[in-house]
Amino acid sequence: MTEPSRTPKQLPREIYLRRRIAALVAILVLVVILIWAATALFSGSKEDPGAESQQAAASGTLTPSEDATSAVETTESTASEESTEPEAGEADKEEPTSEAKPAELTVDPSKTTCSLQDLKVMAKTNEDSVPAGKMPTFYLEVFNPTTEDCSIDLDEEQLRFEVYKMGSNERVWSDTDCYASVETGKQTFKSGETRYFQADWSRKRSEPGQCTEREEAEPGAYFLHTVIGENYSPALPFNLL
Incomplete structure:
Protein backbone atom coordinates (compact mmCIF):
# COMPACT_ATOMS: atom_id res chain seq x y z
CA MET A 1 0.00 0.00 0.00
CA THR A 2 1.44 3.27 -0.94
CA GLU A 3 1.90 5.92 1.95
CA PRO A 4 0.34 9.30 1.39
CA SER A 5 2.76 12.16 0.70
CA ARG A 6 3.63 14.34 3.83
CA THR A 7 4.54 17.40 1.74
CA PRO A 8 1.84 20.09 2.26
CA LYS A 9 0.01 21.09 -0.75
CA GLN A 10 1.16 24.62 -1.80
CA LEU A 11 -1.65 27.24 -1.82
CA PRO A 12 -2.16 29.41 -4.82
CA ARG A 13 -0.09 32.65 -4.99
CA GLU A 14 -3.22 34.82 -4.99
CA ILE A 15 -4.22 33.58 -1.53
CA TYR A 16 -0.77 34.49 -0.08
CA LEU A 17 -1.03 38.05 -1.51
CA ARG A 18 -4.51 38.57 -0.11
CA ARG A 19 -3.40 37.44 3.35
CA ARG A 20 -0.39 39.81 3.36
CA ILE A 21 -2.49 42.75 2.20
CA ALA A 22 -5.07 42.03 4.90
CA ALA A 23 -2.33 41.88 7.53
CA LEU A 24 -0.84 45.24 6.37
CA VAL A 25 -4.27 46.86 6.40
CA ALA A 26 -4.89 45.60 9.93
CA ILE A 27 -1.53 46.98 11.09
CA LEU A 28 -2.24 50.39 9.51
CA VAL A 29 -5.68 50.53 11.12
CA LEU A 30 -4.14 49.72 14.50
CA VAL A 31 -1.49 52.45 14.09
CA VAL A 32 -4.16 55.02 13.14
CA ILE A 33 -6.23 54.06 16.18
CA LEU A 34 -3.22 54.42 18.49
CA ILE A 35 -2.29 57.85 17.05
CA TRP A 36 -5.89 59.07 17.40
CA ALA A 37 -6.07 57.84 21.00
CA ALA A 38 -2.77 59.55 21.91
CA THR A 39 -3.86 62.84 20.28
CA ALA A 40 -7.18 62.81 22.12
CA LEU A 41 -5.42 62.12 25.42
CA PHE A 42 -2.92 65.00 25.08
CA SER A 43 -5.42 67.50 23.69
CA GLY A 44 -7.63 66.97 26.72
CA SER A 45 -4.83 67.90 29.18
CA LYS A 46 -3.28 70.85 27.23
CA GLU A 47 -5.15 73.71 25.55
CA ASP A 48 -3.89 75.64 22.55
CA PRO A 49 -2.64 79.08 23.75
CA GLY A 50 -3.23 80.56 20.31
CA ALA A 51 -6.83 79.44 20.36
CA GLU A 52 -7.23 80.92 23.89
CA SER A 53 -5.84 84.28 22.76
CA GLN A 54 -8.11 84.34 19.73
CA GLN A 55 -11.10 83.43 21.89
CA ALA A 56 -10.20 86.10 24.45
CA ALA A 57 -9.82 88.73 21.74
CA ALA A 58 -13.12 87.76 20.20
CA SER A 59 -14.94 87.90 23.55
CA GLY A 60 -13.37 91.27 24.49
CA THR A 61 -11.65 89.94 27.65
CA LEU A 62 -7.96 90.22 28.51
CA THR A 63 -5.52 87.49 29.33
CA PRO A 64 -3.89 87.73 32.79
CA SER A 65 -0.68 89.34 31.41
CA GLU A 66 -2.59 91.98 29.41
CA ASP A 67 -4.76 92.81 32.43
CA ALA A 68 -1.68 93.42 34.61
CA THR A 69 -0.19 95.77 32.01
CA SER A 70 -3.43 97.68 31.74
CA ALA A 71 -3.63 98.04 35.50
CA VAL A 72 -0.13 99.57 35.64
CA GLU A 73 -0.92 102.05 32.89
CA THR A 74 -4.20 103.02 34.55
CA THR A 75 -2.47 103.54 37.89
CA GLU A 76 0.21 105.78 36.33
CA SER A 77 -2.38 107.79 34.43
CA THR A 78 -4.50 108.28 37.54
CA ALA A 79 -1.49 109.34 39.58
CA SER A 80 -0.53 111.86 36.90
CA GLU A 81 -4.04 113.29 36.75
CA GLU A 82 -4.37 113.45 40.53
CA SER A 83 -1.04 115.24 40.86
CA THR A 84 -2.43 118.19 38.89
CA GLU A 85 -5.39 118.59 41.22
CA PRO A 86 -5.14 120.50 44.52
CA GLU A 87 -4.82 118.35 47.60
CA ALA A 88 -7.54 118.30 50.20
CA GLY A 89 -7.53 121.51 52.21
CA GLU A 90 -5.57 123.45 49.57
CA ALA A 91 -8.40 124.34 47.21
CA ASP A 92 -9.05 127.65 49.01
CA LYS A 93 -5.37 128.65 49.32
CA GLU A 94 -4.19 131.48 47.10
CA GLU A 95 -1.03 131.09 45.07
CA PRO A 96 1.75 133.47 46.17
CA THR A 97 2.24 136.39 43.83
CA SER A 98 5.01 138.90 43.27
CA GLU A 99 2.95 141.36 45.32
CA ALA A 100 2.78 139.06 48.37
CA LYS A 101 4.16 140.85 51.44
CA PRO A 102 6.41 139.34 54.13
CA ALA A 103 4.84 138.75 57.52
CA GLU A 104 6.34 141.96 58.94
CA LEU A 105 4.71 144.02 56.16
CA THR A 106 1.12 143.53 57.24
CA VAL A 107 -1.41 146.02 58.51
CA ASP A 108 -1.84 146.07 62.29
CA PRO A 109 -5.56 146.51 63.07
CA SER A 110 -4.70 148.00 66.45
CA LYS A 111 -2.94 150.96 64.79
CA THR A 112 -5.80 153.31 63.95
CA THR A 113 -3.67 156.46 63.54
CA CYS A 114 -0.54 157.11 61.48
CA SER A 115 2.54 159.25 62.06
Missing part, protein backbone atom coordinates in the same frame (compact mmCIF):
# COMPACT_ATOMS: atom_id res chain seq x y z
CA LEU A 116 6.01 159.38 60.51
CA GLN A 117 7.45 156.96 63.07
CA ASP A 118 4.77 154.39 62.26
CA LEU A 119 6.08 154.03 58.70
CA LYS A 120 8.46 151.14 58.01
CA VAL A 121 11.44 152.51 56.08
CA MET A 122 13.73 149.95 54.37
CA ALA A 123 16.97 150.16 52.39
CA LYS A 124 17.76 148.01 49.34
CA THR A 125 20.54 147.94 46.75
CA ASN A 126 20.86 146.33 43.35
CA GLU A 127 24.15 144.58 44.25
CA ASP A 128 25.83 143.59 47.49
CA SER A 129 29.26 144.03 45.87
CA VAL A 130 29.50 146.75 43.23
CA PRO A 131 32.24 146.29 40.59
CA ALA A 132 34.79 149.05 40.03
CA GLY A 133 33.57 151.74 37.63
CA LYS A 134 29.90 150.92 38.23
CA MET A 135 27.53 153.21 40.13
CA PRO A 136 25.48 151.60 42.91
CA THR A 137 21.70 151.93 42.68
CA PHE A 138 19.88 152.40 46.00
CA TYR A 139 16.20 151.99 46.83
CA LEU A 140 14.08 153.37 49.63
CA GLU A 141 10.95 151.37 50.38
CA VAL A 142 8.34 152.69 52.76
CA PHE A 143 5.33 150.73 54.00
CA ASN A 144 2.34 151.99 55.99
CA PRO A 145 1.34 149.27 58.50
CA THR A 146 -1.55 151.24 60.04
CA THR A 147 -5.25 151.27 59.17
CA GLU A 148 -5.09 154.98 58.29
CA ASP A 149 -3.47 156.84 55.40
CA CYS A 150 -0.41 158.81 56.46
CA SER A 151 0.21 162.35 55.16
CA ILE A 152 3.84 163.48 55.38
CA ASP A 153 5.30 166.82 54.29
CA LEU A 154 8.64 165.82 52.74
CA ASP A 155 9.78 169.43 52.63
CA GLU A 156 9.86 169.30 56.43
CA GLU A 157 10.66 165.59 56.81
CA GLN A 158 13.34 165.19 54.16
CA LEU A 159 13.57 161.90 52.23
CA ARG A 160 17.21 160.98 51.58
CA PHE A 161 19.87 158.30 51.07
CA GLU A 162 23.01 158.24 53.25
CA VAL A 163 26.19 156.13 52.93
CA TYR A 164 28.57 155.49 55.85
CA LYS A 165 31.99 153.88 56.08
CA MET A 166 31.86 150.52 57.79
CA GLY A 167 33.90 150.42 61.00
CA SER A 168 34.38 154.16 61.48
CA ASN A 169 30.71 155.14 60.81
CA GLU A 170 32.06 158.10 58.84
CA ARG A 171 29.33 159.73 56.74
CA VAL A 172 30.60 159.51 53.15
CA TRP A 173 27.69 160.66 50.97
CA SER A 174 24.07 161.77 50.85
CA ASP A 175 21.99 162.45 47.74
CA THR A 176 20.68 165.69 49.26
CA ASP A 177 24.13 167.22 49.89
CA CYS A 178 24.27 168.64 46.36
CA TYR A 179 20.85 167.96 44.85
CA ALA A 180 17.19 168.16 45.80
CA SER A 181 15.54 165.12 47.32
CA VAL A 182 14.07 162.60 44.88
CA GLU A 183 10.62 163.41 46.34
CA THR A 184 9.34 166.62 47.93
CA GLY A 185 6.07 168.22 49.06
CA LYS A 186 3.15 166.60 50.85
CA GLN A 187 2.87 162.90 50.15
CA THR A 188 0.22 160.40 51.19
CA PHE A 189 1.30 156.91 52.18
CA LYS A 190 -1.83 154.80 52.03
CA SER A 191 -2.70 152.08 54.51
CA GLY A 192 -1.09 148.77 53.53
CA GLU A 193 0.75 150.36 50.59
CA THR A 194 4.49 150.15 49.79
CA ARG A 195 6.11 152.99 47.87
CA TYR A 196 9.54 152.95 46.21
CA PHE A 197 12.15 155.66 45.63
CA GLN A 198 15.51 155.34 43.83
CA ALA A 199 18.88 157.10 43.78
CA ASP A 200 22.19 156.39 42.01
CA TRP A 201 25.53 157.13 43.65
CA SER A 202 28.47 158.33 41.55
CA ARG A 203 30.86 156.80 44.14
CA LYS A 204 32.13 160.29 44.99
CA ARG A 205 32.23 161.67 48.52
CA SER A 206 30.05 164.64 49.43
CA GLU A 207 29.26 167.08 52.21
CA PRO A 208 26.42 169.62 52.43
CA GLY A 209 27.22 172.55 50.09
CA GLN A 210 30.55 171.09 48.97
CA CYS A 211 29.78 169.77 45.51
CA THR A 212 32.95 170.45 43.52
CA GLU A 213 36.27 168.64 43.42
CA ARG A 214 34.74 165.65 45.11
CA GLU A 215 36.99 162.68 45.82
CA GLU A 216 36.27 159.11 44.81
CA ALA A 217 35.22 156.81 47.63
CA GLU A 218 37.87 154.12 48.04
CA PRO A 219 37.00 150.44 47.67
CA GLY A 220 35.85 148.81 50.88
CA ALA A 221 32.88 148.03 53.11
CA TYR A 222 30.05 150.54 53.54
CA PHE A 223 26.47 150.61 54.76
CA LEU A 224 23.38 152.43 53.56
CA HIS A 225 20.59 154.14 55.47
CA THR A 226 17.44 155.36 53.78
CA VAL A 227 15.72 158.05 55.77
CA ILE A 228 12.52 160.08 56.04
CA GLY A 229 12.93 162.89 58.58
CA GLU A 230 14.37 161.09 61.61
CA ASN A 231 12.93 157.70 60.66
CA TYR A 232 16.00 155.66 59.66
CA SER A 233 15.99 152.27 57.98
CA PRO A 234 18.12 149.45 59.39
CA ALA A 235 21.70 149.61 58.04
CA LEU A 236 22.25 147.75 54.77
CA PRO A 237 25.90 146.67 54.24
CA PHE A 238 27.51 146.57 50.78
CA ASN A 239 30.97 146.68 49.20
CA LEU A 240 32.66 148.85 46.63
CA LEU A 241 35.14 146.80 44.61
Whole structure:
Protein backbone atom coordinates (compact mmCIF):
# COMPACT_ATOMS: atom_id res chain seq x y z
CA MET A 1 0.00 0.00 0.00
CA THR A 2 1.44 3.27 -0.94
CA GLU A 3 1.90 5.92 1.95
CA PRO A 4 0.34 9.30 1.39
CA SER A 5 2.76 12.16 0.70
CA ARG A 6 3.63 14.34 3.83
CA THR A 7 4.54 17.40 1.74
CA PRO A 8 1.84 20.09 2.26
CA LYS A 9 0.01 21.09 -0.75
CA GLN A 10 1.16 24.62 -1.80
CA LEU A 11 -1.65 27.24 -1.82
CA PRO A 12 -2.16 29.41 -4.82
CA ARG A 13 -0.09 32.65 -4.99
CA GLU A 14 -3.22 34.82 -4.99
CA ILE A 15 -4.22 33.58 -1.53
CA TYR A 16 -0.77 34.49 -0.08
CA LEU A 17 -1.03 38.05 -1.51
CA ARG A 18 -4.51 38.57 -0.11
CA ARG A 19 -3.40 37.44 3.35
CA ARG A 20 -0.39 39.81 3.36
CA ILE A 21 -2.49 42.75 2.20
CA ALA A 22 -5.07 42.03 4.90
CA ALA A 23 -2.33 41.88 7.53
CA LEU A 24 -0.84 45.24 6.37
CA VAL A 25 -4.27 46.86 6.40
CA ALA A 26 -4.89 45.60 9.93
CA ILE A 27 -1.53 46.98 11.09
CA LEU A 28 -2.24 50.39 9.51
CA VAL A 29 -5.68 50.53 11.12
CA LEU A 30 -4.14 49.72 14.50
CA VAL A 31 -1.49 52.45 14.09
CA VAL A 32 -4.16 55.02 13.14
CA ILE A 33 -6.23 54.06 16.18
CA LEU A 34 -3.22 54.42 18.49
CA ILE A 35 -2.29 57.85 17.05
CA TRP A 36 -5.89 59.07 17.40
CA ALA A 37 -6.07 57.84 21.00
CA ALA A 38 -2.77 59.55 21.91
CA THR A 39 -3.86 62.84 20.28
CA ALA A 40 -7.18 62.81 22.12
CA LEU A 41 -5.42 62.12 25.42
CA PHE A 42 -2.92 65.00 25.08
CA SER A 43 -5.42 67.50 23.69
CA GLY A 44 -7.63 66.97 26.72
CA SER A 45 -4.83 67.90 29.18
CA LYS A 46 -3.28 70.85 27.23
CA GLU A 47 -5.15 73.71 25.55
CA ASP A 48 -3.89 75.64 22.55
CA PRO A 49 -2.64 79.08 23.75
CA GLY A 50 -3.23 80.56 20.31
CA ALA A 51 -6.83 79.44 20.36
CA GLU A 52 -7.23 80.92 23.89
CA SER A 53 -5.84 84.28 22.76
CA GLN A 54 -8.11 84.34 19.73
CA GLN A 55 -11.10 83.43 21.89
CA ALA A 56 -10.20 86.10 24.45
CA ALA A 57 -9.82 88.73 21.74
CA ALA A 58 -13.12 87.76 20.20
CA SER A 59 -14.94 87.90 23.55
CA GLY A 60 -13.37 91.27 24.49
CA THR A 61 -11.65 89.94 27.65
CA LEU A 62 -7.96 90.22 28.51
CA THR A 63 -5.52 87.49 29.33
CA PRO A 64 -3.89 87.73 32.79
CA SER A 65 -0.68 89.34 31.41
CA GLU A 66 -2.59 91.98 29.41
CA ASP A 67 -4.76 92.81 32.43
CA ALA A 68 -1.68 93.42 34.61
CA THR A 69 -0.19 95.77 32.01
CA SER A 70 -3.43 97.68 31.74
CA ALA A 71 -3.63 98.04 35.50
CA VAL A 72 -0.13 99.57 35.64
CA GLU A 73 -0.92 102.05 32.89
CA THR A 74 -4.20 103.02 34.55
CA THR A 75 -2.47 103.54 37.89
CA GLU A 76 0.21 105.78 36.33
CA SER A 77 -2.38 107.79 34.43
CA THR A 78 -4.50 108.28 37.54
CA ALA A 79 -1.49 109.34 39.58
CA SER A 80 -0.53 111.86 36.90
CA GLU A 81 -4.04 113.29 36.75
CA GLU A 82 -4.37 113.45 40.53
CA SER A 83 -1.04 115.24 40.86
CA THR A 84 -2.43 118.19 38.89
CA GLU A 85 -5.39 118.59 41.22
CA PRO A 86 -5.14 120.50 44.52
CA GLU A 87 -4.82 118.35 47.60
CA ALA A 88 -7.54 118.30 50.20
CA GLY A 89 -7.53 121.51 52.21
CA GLU A 90 -5.57 123.45 49.57
CA ALA A 91 -8.40 124.34 47.21
CA ASP A 92 -9.05 127.65 49.01
CA LYS A 93 -5.37 128.65 49.32
CA GLU A 94 -4.19 131.48 47.10
CA GLU A 95 -1.03 131.09 45.07
CA PRO A 96 1.75 133.47 46.17
CA THR A 97 2.24 136.39 43.83
CA SER A 98 5.01 138.90 43.27
CA GLU A 99 2.95 141.36 45.32
CA ALA A 100 2.78 139.06 48.37
CA LYS A 101 4.16 140.85 51.44
CA PRO A 102 6.41 139.34 54.13
CA ALA A 103 4.84 138.75 57.52
CA GLU A 104 6.34 141.96 58.94
CA LEU A 105 4.71 144.02 56.16
CA THR A 106 1.12 143.53 57.24
CA VAL A 107 -1.41 146.02 58.51
CA ASP A 108 -1.84 146.07 62.29
CA PRO A 109 -5.56 146.51 63.07
CA SER A 110 -4.70 148.00 66.45
CA LYS A 111 -2.94 150.96 64.79
CA THR A 112 -5.80 153.31 63.95
CA THR A 113 -3.67 156.46 63.54
CA CYS A 114 -0.54 157.11 61.48
CA SER A 115 2.54 159.25 62.06
CA LEU A 116 6.01 159.38 60.51
CA GLN A 117 7.45 156.96 63.07
CA ASP A 118 4.77 154.39 62.26
CA LEU A 119 6.08 154.03 58.70
CA LYS A 120 8.46 151.14 58.01
CA VAL A 121 11.44 152.51 56.08
CA MET A 122 13.73 149.95 54.37
CA ALA A 123 16.97 150.16 52.39
CA LYS A 124 17.76 148.01 49.34
CA THR A 125 20.54 147.94 46.75
CA ASN A 126 20.86 146.33 43.35
CA GLU A 127 24.15 144.58 44.25
CA ASP A 128 25.83 143.59 47.49
CA SER A 129 29.26 144.03 45.87
CA VAL A 130 29.50 146.75 43.23
CA PRO A 131 32.24 146.29 40.59
CA ALA A 132 34.79 149.05 40.03
CA GLY A 133 33.57 151.74 37.63
CA LYS A 134 29.90 150.92 38.23
CA MET A 135 27.53 153.21 40.13
CA PRO A 136 25.48 151.60 42.91
CA THR A 137 21.70 151.93 42.68
CA PHE A 138 19.88 152.40 46.00
CA TYR A 139 16.20 151.99 46.83
CA LEU A 140 14.08 153.37 49.63
CA GLU A 141 10.95 151.37 50.38
CA VAL A 142 8.34 152.69 52.76
CA PHE A 143 5.33 150.73 54.00
CA ASN A 144 2.34 151.99 55.99
CA PRO A 145 1.34 149.27 58.50
CA THR A 146 -1.55 151.24 60.04
CA THR A 147 -5.25 151.27 59.17
CA GLU A 148 -5.09 154.98 58.29
CA ASP A 149 -3.47 156.84 55.40
CA CYS A 150 -0.41 158.81 56.46
CA SER A 151 0.21 162.35 55.16
CA ILE A 152 3.84 163.48 55.38
CA ASP A 153 5.30 166.82 54.29
CA LEU A 154 8.64 165.82 52.74
CA ASP A 155 9.78 169.43 52.63
CA GLU A 156 9.86 169.30 56.43
CA GLU A 157 10.66 165.59 56.81
CA GLN A 158 13.34 165.19 54.16
CA LEU A 159 13.57 161.90 52.23
CA ARG A 160 17.21 160.98 51.58
CA PHE A 161 19.87 158.30 51.07
CA GLU A 162 23.01 158.24 53.25
CA VAL A 163 26.19 156.13 52.93
CA TYR A 164 28.57 155.49 55.85
CA LYS A 165 31.99 153.88 56.08
CA MET A 166 31.86 150.52 57.79
CA GLY A 167 33.90 150.42 61.00
CA SER A 168 34.38 154.16 61.48
CA ASN A 169 30.71 155.14 60.81
CA GLU A 170 32.06 158.10 58.84
CA ARG A 171 29.33 159.73 56.74
CA VAL A 172 30.60 159.51 53.15
CA TRP A 173 27.69 160.66 50.97
CA SER A 174 24.07 161.77 50.85
CA ASP A 175 21.99 162.45 47.74
CA THR A 176 20.68 165.69 49.26
CA ASP A 177 24.13 167.22 49.89
CA CYS A 178 24.27 168.64 46.36
CA TYR A 179 20.85 167.96 44.85
CA ALA A 180 17.19 168.16 45.80
CA SER A 181 15.54 165.12 47.32
CA VAL A 182 14.07 162.60 44.88
CA GLU A 183 10.62 163.41 46.34
CA THR A 184 9.34 166.62 47.93
CA GLY A 185 6.07 168.22 49.06
CA LYS A 186 3.15 166.60 50.85
CA GLN A 187 2.87 162.90 50.15
CA THR A 188 0.22 160.40 51.19
CA PHE A 189 1.30 156.91 52.18
CA LYS A 190 -1.83 154.80 52.03
CA SER A 191 -2.70 152.08 54.51
CA GLY A 192 -1.09 148.77 53.53
CA GLU A 193 0.75 150.36 50.59
CA THR A 194 4.49 150.15 49.79
CA ARG A 195 6.11 152.99 47.87
CA TYR A 196 9.54 152.95 46.21
CA PHE A 197 12.15 155.66 45.63
CA GLN A 198 15.51 155.34 43.83
CA ALA A 199 18.88 157.10 43.78
CA ASP A 200 22.19 156.39 42.01
CA TRP A 201 25.53 157.13 43.65
CA SER A 202 28.47 158.33 41.55
CA ARG A 203 30.86 156.80 44.14
CA LYS A 204 32.13 160.29 44.99
CA ARG A 205 32.23 161.67 48.52
CA SER A 206 30.05 164.64 49.43
CA GLU A 207 29.26 167.08 52.21
CA PRO A 208 26.42 169.62 52.43
CA GLY A 209 27.22 172.55 50.09
CA GLN A 210 30.55 171.09 48.97
CA CYS A 211 29.78 169.77 45.51
CA THR A 212 32.95 170.45 43.52
CA GLU A 213 36.27 168.64 43.42
CA ARG A 214 34.74 165.65 45.11
CA GLU A 215 36.99 162.68 45.82
CA GLU A 216 36.27 159.11 44.81
CA ALA A 217 35.22 156.81 47.63
CA GLU A 218 37.87 154.12 48.04
CA PRO A 219 37.00 150.44 47.67
CA GLY A 220 35.85 148.81 50.88
CA ALA A 221 32.88 148.03 53.11
CA TYR A 222 30.05 150.54 53.54
CA PHE A 223 26.47 150.61 54.76
CA LEU A 224 23.38 152.43 53.56
CA HIS A 225 20.59 154.14 55.47
CA THR A 226 17.44 155.36 53.78
CA VAL A 227 15.72 158.05 55.77
CA ILE A 228 12.52 160.08 56.04
CA GLY A 229 12.93 162.89 58.58
CA GLU A 230 14.37 161.09 61.61
CA ASN A 231 12.93 157.70 60.66
CA TYR A 232 16.00 155.66 59.66
CA SER A 233 15.99 152.27 57.98
CA PRO A 234 18.12 149.45 59.39
CA ALA A 235 21.70 149.61 58.04
CA LEU A 236 22.25 147.75 54.77
CA PRO A 237 25.90 146.67 54.24
CA PHE A 238 27.51 146.57 50.78
CA ASN A 239 30.97 146.68 49.20
CA LEU A 240 32.66 148.85 46.63
CA LEU A 241 35.14 146.80 44.61
